[in-house]
Amino acid sequence: MVDFENDIKNCVQTLQNGGTILYPTDTVWGLGCDALNTAAAERVFAIKHRPKEKSMIVLLAEARDILQYVAAPHPDIIAIVENFERPTTVIYENALGFPDNVVNKDGSIAIRITSDPFCKALIKRFRRPIISTSANISGAATPATFKMIDDAVISNVDYIVKYRQEDDAIVAPSRLVRINEDGSLEVLRG
Numbered sequence: 001m002v003d004f005e006n007d008i009k010n011c012v013q014t015l016q017n018g019g020t021i022l023y024p025t026d027t028v029w030g031l032g033c034d035a036l037n038t039a040a041a042e043r044v045f046a047i048k049h050r051p052k053e054k055s056m057i058v059l060l061a062e063a064r065d066i067l068q069y070v071a072a073p074h075p076d077i078i079a080i081v082e083n084f085e086r087p088t089t090v091i092y093e094n095a096l097g098f099p100d101n102v103v104n105k106d107g108s109i110a111i112r113i114t115s116d117p118f119c120k121a122l123i124k125r126f127r128r129p130i131i132s133t134s135a136n137i138s139g140a141a142t143p144a145t146f147k148m149i150d151d152a153v154i155s156n157v158d159y160i161v162k163y164r165q166e167d168d169a170i171v172a173p174s175r176l177v178r179i180n181e182d183g184s185l186e187v188l189r190g
Helices: 005-016 040-047 063-069 077-082 119-126
Strands: 021-024 029-032 057-060 088-092 109-113 128-133 173-180 185-189
Touching: 005 021, 005 119, 021 119, 029 040, 057 119, 063 077, 063 109, 109 119, 119 128, 128 185
Parallel strands: 057 109, 088 173
Antiparallel strands: 021 029, 029 128, 057 128, 088 109, 173 185
């Protein structure tokens, strides 16, 4: 495995300074920032030309972290999330602690627990959730590889991760679900 320690250090420093990063995730290349920083989230919206009403996904490193950022999640949430066999983003009601521009207008938040070693290491070192939205201009195709990312995105971020830039494996975006009261999943995006 390629050593990504230098990228982690640079990403953490960039995030701590309110900057934006371009990084590989467990699905597609992501555009990210500190999910608890209002101004940083505004920059991500601006880079993507994304309408403010469209909320973004937040990445966490561990399932237990959901309890810190969601009021009254399903009682079995940790077991449910830990049993997902593929990258799955869950929409939770009643987000806690996030700025208004990160939370959906209905108070919900989309969270994915990452299994990607780079993302997991980054979030654990940063000790805060990070935004993860596809690294494209809103409405354009989602870039599955680094080579597919638009120059307009690349030229506007503060730090670009070198790790996995040559990776050409295509992985689909995450599945998007809601968890019903009985623990069953309502799939919103397959």
